[in-house]
Amino acid sequence: xxxxxxxxxxxxxxxxxxxxxxxxxxxxxxxxxxxxxxxxxxxxxxxxxxxxxxxxxxxxxxxxxxxxxxxxxxxxxxxxxxxxxxxxxxxxxxxxxxxxxxxxxxxxxxxxxxxxxxxxxxxxxxxxxxxxxxxxxxxxxxxxxxxxxxxxxxxxxxxxxxxxxxxxxxxxxxxxxxxxxxxxxxxxxxxxxxxxxxxxxxxxxxxxxxxxxxxxxxxxxxxxxxxxxxxxxxxxxxxxxxxxxxxxxxxxxxxxxxxxxxxxxxxxxxxxxxxxxxxxxxxxxxxxxxxxxxxxxxxxxxxxxxxxxxxxxxxxxxxxxxxxxxxxxxxxxxxxxxxxxxxxxxxxxxxxxxxxxxxxxxxxxxxxxxxxxxxxxxxxxxxxxxxxxxxxxxxxxxxxxxxxxxxxxxxxxxxxxxxxxxxxxxxxxxxxxxxxxxxxxxxxxxxxxxxxxxxxxxxxxxxxxxxxxxxxxxxxxxxxxxxxxxxxxxxxxxxxxxxxxxxxxxxxxxxxxxxxxxxxxxxxxxxxxxxxxxxxxxxxxxxxxxxxxxxxxxxxxxxxxxxxxxxxxxxxxxxxxxxxxxxxxxxxxxxxxxxxxxxxxxxxxxxxxxx
Ligand SMILES: *Cc1c(COP(=O)(O)O)cnc(C)c1O
Numbered sequence: 130x131x132x133x134x135x136x137x138x139x140x141x142x143x144x145x146x147x148x149x150x151x152x153x154x155x156x157x158x159x160x161x162x163x164x165x166x167x168x169x170x171x172x173x174x175x176x177x178x179x180x181x182x183x184x185x186x187x188x189x190x191x192x193x194x195x196x197x198x199x200x201x202x203x204x205x206x207x208x209x210x211x212x213x214x215x216x217x218x219x220x221x222x223x224x225x226x227x228x229x230x231x232x233x234x235x236x237x238x239x240x241x242x243x244x245x246x247x248x249x250x251x252x253x254x255x256x257x258x259x260x261x262x263x264x265x266x267x268x269x270x271x272x273x274x275x276x277x278x279x280x281x282x283x284x285x286x287x288x289x290x291x292x293x294x295x296x297x298x299x300x301x302x303x304x305x306x307x308x309x310x311x312x313x314x315x316x317x318x319x320x321x322x323x324x325x326x327x328x329x330x331x332x333x334x335x336x337x338x339x340x341x342x343x344x345x346x347x348x349x350x351x352x353x354x355x356x357x358x359x360x361x362x363x364x365x366x367x368x369x370x371x372x373x374x375x376x377x378x379x380x381x382x383x384x385x386x387x388x389x390x391x392x393x394x395x396x397x398x399x400x401x402x403x404x405x406x407x408x409x410x411x412x413x414x415x416x417x418x419x420x421x422x423x424x425x426x427x428x429x430x431x432x433x434x435x436x437x438x439x440x441x442x443x444x445x446x447x448x449x450x451x452x453x454x455x456x457x458x459x460x461x462x463x464x465x466x467x468x469x470x471x472x473x474x475x476x477x478x479x480x481x482x483x484x485x486x487x488x489x490x491x492x493x494x495x496x497x498x499x500x501x502x503x504x505x506x507x508x509x510x511x512x513x514x515x516x517x518x519x520x521x522x523x524x525x526x527x528x529x530x531x532x533x534x535x536x537x538x539x540x541x542x543x544x545x546x547x548x549x550x551x552x553x554x555x556x557x558x559x560x561x562x563x564x565x566x567x568x569x570x571x572x573x574x575x576x577x578x579x580x581x582x583x584x585x586x587x588x589x590x591x592x593x594x595x596x597x598x599x600x601x602x603x604x605x606x607x608x609x610x611x612x613x614x615x616x617x618x619x620x621x622x623x624x625x626x627x628x629x630x631x632x633x634x635x636x637x638x639x640x641x642x643x644x645x646x647x648x649x650x651x652x653x654x655x656x657x658x659x660x661x662x663x664x665x666x667x668x669x670x671x672x673x674x675x676x677x678x679x680x681x682x683x684x685x686x687x688x689x690x691x692x693x694x695x696x697x698x699x700x701x702x703x704x705x706x707x708x709x710x711x712x713x714x715x716x717x718x719x720x721x722x723x724x725x726x727x728x729x730x731x732x733x734x735x736x737x738x739x740x
Pocket of ligand 1: 207208209210212542543611612616617637638639640641643
């Protein structure tokens with residue numbers, strides 16, 4: 130086959146070598162004599178353009194997140210928020226979005242969870258070597274915390290997209306020789322310290338992050354996207370820049386640049402600091418009246434600061450957008466429903482299947498709607514492989530063996546009260562009756578409790594106790610150390626994904642979207658994303674109606690729903706109408722994976738927020 134060249138003048142492909150010349154010492158080919166003559170007249174113009182691709186320094190969106198989860202080897206995330214940020218950036222890389230991301234390094238990570246035989250959680254620091262996946266940058270930035278100057282250094286890794294484009298990720302690090310000990314440890318732990326530690330981290334992220342980007346030469350930035358309020362202090366740094374250059378408080382100029390995504394559906398979840406602490410830690414960085422004007426009178430509320438300083442704000446699912454509007458009635462709040470990065474959350478056996486029947490899905494996950502072409506048996510085979518992989522992993526981790534033929538329910542999320550992990554056990558007798566009538570089930574749980582969440586830790590112990598009590602009738606396993614890798618195995622390897630948040634506390638939820646990518650339907654409370662993804666009996670099943678005020682009543686009604694649907698609809702379909710079951714799996718992929726992915730989500734951020 131002939132070589133294909135690119136004409137340096139018109140960029141059209143050239144397949145014959147008829148029109149050629151030597152410049153300066155290499156042979157260059159043209160499509161026509163016309164282009165060759167153009168080149169000859171101005172060789173420098175065309176030669177530099179085609180042969181020396183310009184460095185990409187025209188990135189104009191900066192994305193700030195307190196945590197970013199890319200894979201299990203980088204323990205710089207704790208859960209949903211960080212993984213969402215990671216998935217978002219992976220899609221940005223594929224879609225060539227000119228974005229750069231900033232977070233903190235967390236040298237000792239979140240934590241590894243160890244559970245003893247009673248389910249007591251022990252938190253073990255993670256030692257990882259950033260230098261294995263990241264490169265240190267020479268550039269430094271300076272900030273002041275509690276009147277002490279602090280030097281920040283940075284590490285970079287590049288998220289490479291499937292089109293060859295990349296997104297740089299900058300992780301800030303204060304563990305440098307010239308800093309005092311307490312300050313060196315500020316970028317060690319994610320959610321590890323007290324309020325003072327936390328505020329210092331937010332100063333590093335927000336203020337230090339902007340200074341680092343400037344120092345690195347990113348001078349084209351037009352948008353600063355805050356993924357949750359942890360980075361809201363960046364708005365103050367932008368305000369200070371305006372003040373320095375133009376000697377005015379130009380709030381509008383800052384607002385024009387800022388985008389704020391809120392993830393929290395209740396006021397108690399919003400990050401806030403007392404002004405006494407703020408004064409001590411932030412010092413006289415900015416005029417106090419400006420701070421209270423933007424961040425609230427009584428406390429510095431990071432959500433309020435973000436809202437007041439942004440031209441565009443959004444919640445992370447339609448319902449969450451509305452809940453946020455009720456909390457902040459005077460602000461225009463849009464919603465962009467979350468997604469997951471399709472290629473990452475689809476297990477190997479389904480990847481093979483999609484590659485065969487839906488080629489192109491990796492670049493365009495919307496095409497996952499075409500599952501109708503896939504034979505039922507092949508869906509089932511792919512699922513069985515994923516289930517076997519999960520069973521294998523569970524055996525390796527716990528030395529216990531699940532049954533490949535038994536209906537398996539998965540539940541993995543942060544162990545915290547509102548997620549109600551133990552709701553399915555509220556009437557154990559009923560659950561046992563169902564397994565006797567409809568067929569056997571086995572249950573797999575996983576989830577870490579935040580180090581200070583004592584109620585969350587109690588839930589884990591409660592499930593351990595129930596598992597022990599029911600062990601003769603139902604196999605119940607609680608897996609240690611829920612992380613990205615385990616998340617991949619669980620959301621692909623179980624038969625049903627269970628989700629029981631107390632409404633309206635689940636802003637979006639994403640694990641059910643991961644399950645959908647692997648044909649695993651959900652049985653989920655109607656909250657967050659499920660309000661948009663749920664079609665009863667088609668993509669899964671709902672728990673509860675939307676409007677009950679009283680929690681005890683909601684617990685009871687929701688538990689009844691779980692028992693009724695498991696016993697009468699779900700388990701019977703699984704065992705007795707296998708083809709119908711696999712149809713549900715197919716519809717789950719077609720309807721939900723094709724939509725609840727970060728490619729769609731990124732495109733909405735581009736059109737709604739960035740443009
Ligand atoms: C997806 C994921 C989460 C978030 O799941 P939710 O459904 O939003 O609770 C948390 N942790 C891990 C390890 C995950 O993979």
